[in-house]
Amino acid sequence: MPLVDRLQNETRAHYAGLETLICVQALAAGTLPPDCHRALHQALAILQQALTQALAATSHPVLVALGAEALPVHPLLEQGLVSGVPQDRLESHALIGAIALGVRMRSAAHREPLSLLGYHYALRLALFPLPGTSPWREFAQRLEGVTIEAAEEEGLVRAASEAFSLIRRLLDALHPARELPPTWWLNRDAGEHPMTMDLDELQAALRAAEASWEEFPYYACRYGEHGRQFSWSDSAWLVTLSGQAEAQVWKHISWLGGLLAGRGMPRLMLERHLRMLYQELVHAKPMQRRAYDVLWQVAERMAEERRRLLDDQELRTFGEDFDVRVGPEWSQRLRGMGELLAAAVADECCGLAQAVPSLAAWMCEPSRFPEPWIRAVEETLTRARAFCRVRIPSGMAGRE
Template sequence: MPGHPLNPEAGSTPVPDDPREVAAALRAGELSLGYAPYYGFRYGERGRRFTGSDSAFLVTLSTHTRPVVERQIRWLAGLLSNRGMPSVLLEQHLRVLHRTLCRAIPRRAASYERLLEAAELLREVRRAHLPDDVCRAIARSFARDAGLPPTRLALGTGWLLAGAVADERSGIRSAVASVASWFTDPELFPPAFVAAVHRALSEARAAARPGPAPR
């Protein structure tokens, strides 16, 4: 049996039949890797390969009904968040993928709306626990506490930490632990940075709303 065309470790994960969609998926993956350097810093080349194969899989969801897409997105968001990738990253990638596909194959734009709806679902779940203004405040506090200028990278790290807490509150049990284990590694980050991570997580947990996420 031939292996996965984009990633030998992806097994039987579906890939679009249309090579234009595959190319768009790979392009969106590269864009998302650029928007979120965390992927490369933590997961390296293996993360790049999975970004490509996961992106291609997401394209195949555009042909399914909304309930099927939502079920698959919730499953994938939980899987990734438990492995250190908060769902805010998947939310962002879905938006990038939708835009890239619509530019590549405009006549299928209506079908690709499924991906935008999935991104909105993830945003709704996140906001139910931590509204955007709270996440922004946590991101700014993190950068300040870590002694970093408020760059996109520093603020983005704060958003990831807040997003992990929102995922945890939505029922993804290892969302925070899987992120914190890397960002608090003293072999990788200085004490001030690690302390700022702990403060940001504590602040987010104190601000997060309890209760089930919307269904």
């Protein structure tokens, strides 16, 4: 099936669902309240800016041509009412979802460049097509002669569906207005907890989450998109700890690290994320550096606890040895797994009893991995346990 036909087929239900929304009907009837109209414009401005930046960051000729296009303004979205991207704090919680999708698009520009065609299709062509136009015709023409592999096509279609889902969620909650906690826009299952509402900080938190997922493909393989949303909401919460006393921040982050380790994420992953978050925050708001320093300090404290058992070079050695054992195909598909195994053993020796079982059970599943991989996991755990246990400092073993 041609790609454009597949896109139409797989997004038809999304599009039909949009037309049933009260918000869309009010927009068409000209009865959408001004504050909702403004929030919608700001959300679209955020998405347009993010897509334009993502397209500009790629070198694929098809994407370069798309990036040079000017986006026409739909008659329903009068130019006189267009509000640009907010510059400081967010006026509407609905904008949080648009920011999250914007960060995802910019991340995709580096990871899966052709998935930007899916975002382009949904956001520029399908959501608000101009009356009397056939947006798919020009889109199809652009794809003529472009070779797209199966994995790239899947990513492209997934991106289009993701954009439709986000916009539907935004419009559905925008009007009629509902009282929803800010975290709902990042993760509907996160509950109500604090998160930054500063635009720059929120974008930095989401960039850090995406960078963490890029460093460890294990995140996506095991936890999928649902897990990504928890990374978003957790990262946005971590920002709120900035400026607090180190002892208090350590208490919060130690709790989170133990919780995540028991769910298959060694504390090394949180340690690395905190460093990425700190760097993104300082880059975004350098004048606030002193407030953010506590995040780096806590990451370093967490690292020092691990280094008593397993220093950075030893951790890398375990990772390199594991990669040799599993071979280039698997070591590239799931980067960093040897380090995570060794780090989980260090967590176990620090008293987190479920750190290894929660990771090893997934990594030793025969339906998921070949025998050489499983053997490498078991051998790495055996060696790491022998290595760490002889180095347990007095008073550390069994500590919660």
